[in-house]
Amino acid sequence: MSEAGAALTHFQGGQPRMVDVSDKQATSRSATAEAWVRLPPEARAALIGGNKKGDPLVVARLAAIGGAKRTADLVLLCHPLPITGIDVSVQLHEEGVHITATVRTVGPTGVEMEALTAVMSAALNVYDMLKAASKAIEITDVRLLAKSGGKSGDYRRGPGDFT
Structure with missing residues (x-):
C-alpha cells in the first residue's frame, strides 16, 4: 500500500492499539533523524562563553542517547526495543546547533521513533541549558532523514519530500 493510502496500524475499529509484532521477523533496522536548535546571538x-551547568553540547549528546533508550516511556504505543547502537552528532553552526542521531536495533519493528526522540531530547536539553540567555531559542526541522529494514523497506528523505 502506498504511503498516501497506508492504513493507520495504531488504530483498529477507531480505537488506539499497540500493534502486535510477535509474528514479525527480527531484522537489522536503523533510522536517522535530525533537529536544529536556532540560537539568537x-x-x-x-x-x-561557558555555562555553569556544563557544556550544553556534551549534555545534548548524552540526552540523545538517554532519550532513544526511553522512547517507549514517552511514545505511548511504541514498543520497547533493544537498541544495539546509537551515533549522535551535535555540532555548532552559525545559525545554531545541528543534531543528528542514528539508532540501530535487531528487532521486529523499526527505530524511527527512537531516532526522533533522541534528537528532540538533545534539542530540549540545549534549550534548557541556554534559556537563561534567551527565551527566543527555537527548535526546528525535526524530521526523519532515513530508515532501513522492515517490511516497508528503505526510506531516504529526498528533495521532493514535504519541507
Missing part, C-alpha cells in the same frame, strides 16, 4: 554567546 545572546544564546550563542552564552554557549561559547
